[in-house]
Amino acid sequence: MAKLEARNIKKSFGDDDYSLYTLDGIDLAVDAGEFVCIVGPSGCGKSTFLRIVAGLDVPDSGEIILDGQKVTGTGPEKIMVFQEGALFPWLSVSDNVSFGLKINGVPPEDRQQISTRYLEMMQLGQFARYYPHQLSTGMKQRVAIARALAMDPDVLLMDEPFAALDTQTRYTLIGEMQEIWQRTKKTIIFVTHNVAESAALGSRVVVFGNRPARIKTEFRIDKPRPRHAEDGSLADIQSKILAELRPEVKKQGDLDD
Ligand SMILES: Nc1ncnc2c1ncn2[C@@H]1O[C@H](COP(=O)(O)OP(=O)(O)OP(=O)(O)O)[C@@H](O)[C@H]1O
Ligand SMILES: [Mg+2]
Incomplete structure (x- = not known):
């Protein structure tokens, strides 16, 4: 099937x-x-x-x-990464990535670890505390990709x-x-x-x-x-x-x- x-x-x-x-x-x-x-x-x-x-x-x-x-x-x-990465402007980069994990009840230390891992993969490790308006378009898109990967969806x-x-x-x-x-x-x-x-x-x-x-x-x-x-x-x-x-x-x- x-x-x-x-x-x-x-x-x-x-x-x-x-x-x-x-x-x-x-x-x-x-x-x-x-x-x-x-x-x-x-x-x-x-x-x-x-x-x-x-x-x-x-x-x-x-x-x-x-x-x-x-x-x-x-x-x-099933998680979607949009054509124009839509981030929450009021959340830091790190909180954007871990937002879905928080909703799903993942403990804070684990959220932090997962968020750091995917931000580093996207070469954004040093921007964890930044806010979306401080990033370029491509950087925002990489945060959106990190956020989707962090959720570890099947699809x-x-x-x-x-x-x-x-x-x-x-x-x-x-x-x-x-x-x-x-x-x-x-x-x-x-x-x-x-x-x-x-x-x-x-x-x-x-x-x-x-x-x-x-x-x-x-x-x-x-x-x-x-x-x-x-x-x-x-x-x-x-x-x-x-x-x-x-x-x-x-x-x-x-x-x-
Ligand atoms: N909510 C909507 N209301 C009215 N028309 C829509 C809506 N969403 C999409 N369309 C129309 O449907 C068609 C397909 O749009 P879609 O965004 O799926 O194309 P696409 O293949 O993703 O294009 P692109 O490669 O430019 O992103 C377009 O002609 C668009 O105008
Ligand atoms: Mg399209």
């Missing part, structure tokens, strides 16, 4: 006067411990799909099944988490994510615009077509790890993904004209 299953997910926004058809029957089965990357043109519905998987939004029809149960809301077993849903990061940090985190994934066997769905990133991270890369989105195609990637975004051995798979993606992005341009 799949760990997580999206069954014929359809979603539109608006009303009779303005209706935007976004997801047109997404079927996706993800096994426990898979690292699935989703790529697709801007505005095709990737974030919408991830929000539905997280239980933050409801589909018009279809259902999400997690561990054999229909998803009806959010929960600590991690990541919406372009590295988009705001500089190349060097992004490369470091591509390595860290693979290491975390291999060590913890988490099930990860990771949305990205970056084809090289998807090929380095994913055990499977799923390509969404233009809005209303359906799954256009998918690639399994079983190259040895750790992989790097610039690995020559990934060049072939990267160009195959790009070849599927390019016409969809082009359609987007046609629609917007």
